Amino acid sequence: MKEEDSFPICDKCAPESGSxxxxxxxxxxxxxxxxxxxxxxRRGSVLxxxxxxxxxxxxxxxxxxxxxxxxxxxxxxxxxxxxxxxIIAYRSxxxxxxxxxxxxxxxxxxxxFIPADILISFIKSNxxxxxxxxxxxxxxxGEANTFITDIAQKTVRERLAEILLYLxxxxxxxxxxxxxxxxxxxxxxNIIGTATESVIRLLSEFKNDGFVELQGRRIRILDTRALxxxxxxxx
Amino acid sequence: MKEEDSFPICDKCAPESGSxxxxxxxxxxxxxxxxxxxxxxRRGSVLxxxxxxxxxxxxxxxxxxxxxxxxxxxxxxxxxxxxxxxIIAYRSxxxxxxxxxxxxxxxxxxxxFIPADILISFIKSNxxxxxxxxxxxxxxxGEANTFITDIAQKTVRERLAEILLYLxxxxxxxxxxxxxxxxxxxxxxNIIGTATESVIRLLSEFKNDGFVELQGRRIRILDTRALxxxxxxxx
DNA sequence: CGGTACGTTGAGTCATATCAACCATAGTGG
DNA sequence: CCACTATGGTTGATATGACTCAACGTACCG
Numbered sequence: 274m275k276e277e278d279s280f281p282i283c284d285k286c287a288p289e290s291g292s293x294x295x296x297x298x299x300x301x302x303x304x305x306x307x308x309x310x311x312x313x314x315r316r317g318s319v320l321x322x323x324x325x326x327x328x329x330x331x332x333x334x335x336x337x338x339x340x341x342x343x344x345x346x347x348x349x350x351x352x353x354x355x356x357x358x359x360i361i362a363y364r365s366x367x368x369x370x371x372x373x374x375x376x377x378x379x380x381x382x383x384x385x386f387i388p389a390d391i392l393i394s395f396i397k398s399n400x401x402x403x404x405x406x407x408x409x410x411x412x413x414x415g416e417a418n419t420f421i422t423d424i425a426q427k428t429v430r431e432r433l434a435e436i437l438l439y440l441x442x443x444x445x446x447x448x449x450x451x452x453x454x455x456x457x458x459x460x461x462x463n464i465i466g467t468a469t470e471s472v473i474r475l476l477s478e479f480k481n482d483g484f485v486e487l488q489g490r491r492i493r494i495l496d497t498r499a500l501x502x503x504x505x506x507x508x
Numbered sequence: 509m510k511e512e513d514s515f516p517i518c519d520k521c522a523p524e525s526g527s528x529x530x531x532x533x534x535x536x537x538x539x540x541x542x543x544x545x546x547x548x549x550r551r552g553s554v555l556x557x558x559x560x561x562x563x564x565x566x567x568x569x570x571x572x573x574x575x576x577x578x579x580x581x582x583x584x585x586x587x588x589x590x591x592x593x594x595i596i597a598y599r600s601x602x603x604x605x606x607x608x609x610x611x612x613x614x615x616x617x618x619x620x621f622i623p624a625d626i627l628i629s630f631i632k633s634n635x636x637x638x639x640x641x642x643x644x645x646x647x648x649x650g651e652a653n654t655f656i657t658d659i660a661q662k663t664v665r666e667r668l669a670e671i672l673l674y675l676x677x678x679x680x681x682x683x684x685x686x687x688x689x690x691x692x693x694x695x696x697x698n699i700i701g702t703a704t705e706s707v708i709r710l711l712s713e714f715k716n717d718g719f720v721e722l723q724g725r726r727i728r729i730l731d732t733r734a735l736x737x738x739x740x741x742x743x
Numbered sequence: 744c745g746g747t748a749c750g751t752t753g754a755g756t757c758a759t760a761t762c763a764a765c766c767a768t769a770g771t772g773g
Numbered sequence: 774c775c776a777c778t779a780t781g782g783t784t785g786a787t788a789t790g791a792c793t794c795a796a797c798g799t800a801c802c803g
Binding site for chain 1: 577579580581583585587598599600602603604605608609628631632633635638639641642643645646647648649650652653654655656657658659660661662700701740
């Protein structure tokens with residue numbers, strides 16, 4: 274059996290990936306392993322679509338998934354990225370609402386699909402798990418609020434610098450200081466809420482100023498300090 | 509004892525106001541009534557400030573409170589309003605983070621302050637309550653995501669029309685179709701993320717087009733349909 | 744080798760921010 | 774009672790950041 278085909282066992286992968294399931298007890302983990310469904314998705318495939326009813330949620334084992342909303346004119350607004358250990362679609366499952374986002378694979382992914390009912394049952398049976406899930410949701414809410422403020426008040430230039438720093442924080446840099454996530458210019462634009470051309474212009478401005486280096490889609494971060502200054506990040 | 513001074517009992521006011529506490533059992537409600545602290549605040553007073561550690565959260569009995577973040581240049585970004593039955597600051601309590609917002613009274617308010625530990629204990633003892641709290645947080649998260657998309661993609665004009673409709677939905681109209689919430693132009697600007705002058709200009713544009721009528725701070729909604737068209741609201 | 748998706752650059756336009764001046768109202772204190 | 778002040782509202786002029794449109798370059802892929 275090739276490594277890629279190995280079926281992940283959550284009582285092993287949960288603590289390693291730091292996922293929310295590390296708060297489950299052995300019996301619950303066993304149930305999770307029994308009920309979950311392991312799936313693979315290639316770049317570009319869609320896990321679920323805005324407006325659809327979802328019968329469960331996903332835990333990301335590997336890969337990167339973008340979660341976005343589609344605006345009035347069809348333009349996508351990226352809300353967040355999910356990577357190893359993150360769960361997605363839990364919001365819709367818990368609030369009993371239709372999905373308010375679409376999830377599309379950016380880097381080939383392996384995920385577990387978990388039926389909605391056992392999430393609910395874990396909440397009922399395991400108060401610590403419920404509390405941690407609440408912490409997770411509340412933390413995301415805090416981040417959303419910060420993002421609202423930024424997008425409402427900052428210039429595109431400031432937001433671009435900020436997003437680059439967030440990507441460094443969340444995905445890290447390789448040995449040559451290249452960002453470990455590969456996004457199209459359009460995707461970057463759809464995070465910070467601007468036009469693709471604006472991202473291109475500002476990125477090459479950053480390049481000319483010596484803050485970054487560009488090799489096609491790869492972005493090398495040369496001067497974090499300068500980006501921090503531009504972004505006017507509080508904290 | 510004047511009506512205004514009467515101490516609200518949550519097992520009465522919770523079901524009436526539709527607050528989250530309607531999911532507590534009698535014993536828990538008794539504990540809540542015993543531990544909570546009833547407080548009154550005048551317009552302009554601050555319940556808690558961004559960055560502070562909070563030892564509990566608030567349930568609004570009457571009045572209106574604005575919850576906002578302060579941006580880099582000191583400009584406030586209003587995140588939401590809390591009115592009768594709403595709870596605020598629960599996010600910070602649950603995520604064990606410092607407050608990421610400030611809460612300031614817009615219309616004289618009566619609130620209950622509830623110590624953090626009993627919120628945690630309710631989550632542990634009452635799975636239904638925990639689930640409902642999760643629903644609440646997840647619902648707010650969904651609204652935040654929608655707002656991010658709007659603010660990133662819509663014009664100021666569209667956002668202004670949209671916010672007027674939201675205010676109608678959340679606060680209603682009186683017998684003469686006046687909005688039941690009174691905001692300064694600056695506050696409206698701080699919701700939709702624009703300059704005060706822009707709000708003034710667009711509002712008087714709406715007035716000239718016959719969509720609204722303006723009497724100082726009071727806004728009369730004349731043509732909901734037109735506002736819906738302008739706002740490009742999905743739904 | 745054509746096709747498709749992505750990246751880049753330039754030119755022109757427009758929505759919105761900024762700056763400045765002025766008015767209206769209400770509360771305050773002498 | 775009247776200046777005095779503070780706060781909020783309004784309007785106009787001006788500046789500019791960012792978007793749109795359009796053309797073209799590049800790279801990979803079947």
